[in-house]
Amino acid sequence: MIEQDSRLSQLAIDLNHALIERLAATGKLTTRSWRTAFEDVPRHLFAPRFTLPDNLGGHALDVADSAHREEWLRAVYHDEALLTVFDEREMATTSCSAPSVVATMLESSQATDGDAVLEIGTGTGWTAGLLSHRLGSEAVTSVDIDPRCVAEARERLNHLGLDPTLTVADGYLGYPARAPYDRIIATASLRRVPPVWLQQVRPGGTILTDLRGDFAGNLARLTVNKDGSASGRFLPERVNFMPLRSEEEHLHELPELASRAVSAPGPHRRTNLGPVALRKWEFAFLAQLSIPGARAGRIRIKGGPMYFCLTDPRSESWARVELEAGDADREVTQGGDRRLWDELEAAYELWTRLDQPQPVDFTITVSPGGGQSVTLPAIDKQWSLPL
Ligand SMILES: C[S@@+](CC[C@H](N)C(=O)[O-])C[C@H]1O[C@@H](n2cnc3c(N)ncnc32)[C@H](O)[C@@H]1O
Structure with a gap:
């Protein structure tokens, strides 16, 4: 839609060029061929309408709105995620x-000439489009x-003369019809590596995915081994x-657990650990491994104080601390079979004792049968996935 306007067309080229320079200067885009792909497959062709993230105003922009077309174009070339589809909530x-x-993702994928790639999450x-430009649509x-x-992605890609295989499928199950792949790249997060992915990647090939629970996670790259297992580590890039929305990944929801967490009576005691600790990404990563499946949230009951709550739907356990409480009088109240705050404190104690390990210090192994664990080799300690 901006092709007919030579000023906006030139602005798109300039903004894309500036973005590429910024990505190169910050070390995010280092390979010549990926840089060329960014030049030839411009982002604005894939985001005709979107909602900006809250830090940029949170409002919607649409290329069809001629009065705001330049604002739309400039927003496309911010280094921000653009929200494009919403559910009923x-x-x-x-x-x-x-x-x-x-x-x-592209630089970390290690994809190179001759590789067959499966992307999970076309969006x-x-x-x-960038992958097809670099590796060929086939x-x-x-x-x-x-x-x-x-459907929309196909139309946009065809408009650029690109024709990769696009399909509606649950990516948790991979896409066996086109296997084996040299690379699987997931652009949605998972709590564990889907076991069938290992069968769809040839030995020596890699899986790149964001392994994440409610608190934290990070990008992991695994190499598939000859025996059908896979091993790798978490990367430093965040x-x-x-x-990923999949029945296979579905976590048991228990809405009433949140109200129990803020109002039920339970044993209480003082705690030195404040919720702010979870804002440290490196600690949150270890906490996620230590308390898999736990949820964290801020909840207020009408007229009452704001609480920070941990909940675990599987064991129906909960813990709450008052958010505004000072260090001296912070109390934790807990209920259910698990003592979630005790577990969080133990994780913090371990993280401190080990000199605050980073995600990059952890390795990950997936067995052919699907069993998966994350290891901190420095102390040979293991945690099981899912997160
Ligand atoms: C962050 S977006 C992907 C962005 C995309 N790679 C791009 O270049 O625009 C995540 C995508 O994962 C998709 N997704 C969620 N659950 C999925 C599943 N089970 N299988 C396949 N795709 C899924 C969503 O519909 C969404 O389009």
Whole structure:
């Protein structure tokens, strides 16, 4: 739609160029061929309408709105995720990932000439377009659970002369029809590596995915071994993808647990650990491993104080601390079979004792049968997935 306006067309080229320079200067985009892909597959063709993240105003922009077309174009070239589809609860279900995150995924994928790639999470189609430009359309398969995403992505890619295999499928199950792949790249987060992915990647091939629970997680890259297992480690680069929506990943929901967490009586005591500790990403990562499946949230009952709550739907356990309480009088109240705050404190004690390990210090192993564990080799301690 901006092709007819030579000023906006030139602005798009300039903004894209400036973005690429920023990504190169910050070390996110380092390979010549990926840089060329960013030049030739511009982001604005994949984001005709979106909602900006809250830090940029949170409002919607649409290329069809001629009065705000320049604002739309400038917003596309911010290094931010653009929210493109929402569900009935107004939660974003699809986004065009931030350019620095897309560059990180492509550079970290190790994809090179001759590789066949499966992308999980087509979304707007931008990443599939960059992959197709770099590797050839024939080499690229991309699946999304949302049929509308797949249809729109196909139209955009075809407009650019790109024709990868796009399919509506639950990416948790991979896409066996086009296997084996050299690379699987997931642009949605998971609590564990889906076991069938290992069968769809040839030995020596890699799986790149954001392994994440409610508190934290990070990008992990695993190499598939000859015996059908896979091993690898968490990478230093930080990403934060929206969760994969799959029955296979479905976590038991228990809405009444949240109200129990803020109002039920239970044993209480003083604690030195404040919720602010979980804002340290490196600690939150270890806490996630230590308390798998736990949820964290801020909850207020009408007229009452604001609480920070941990809940675990599986064991129906909960813990609450008053958010505004000072260090001297902070109390924790807990209920259920597990003492979630005790577990959080133990994780913090371990993290401190071990000199605050970072995600990059942890390795990950998946057995052919699907059993998976994360290890801190320095002390040979293991945690099981799912997160
Ligand atoms: C962050 S977006 C992907 C962004 C995309 N790679 C791009 O370049 O625009 C995550 C996508 O994962 C998709 N998704 C969620 N659950 C899925 C599943 N089980 N299988 C396949 N795709 C899924 C969502 O519909 C969404 O489009």
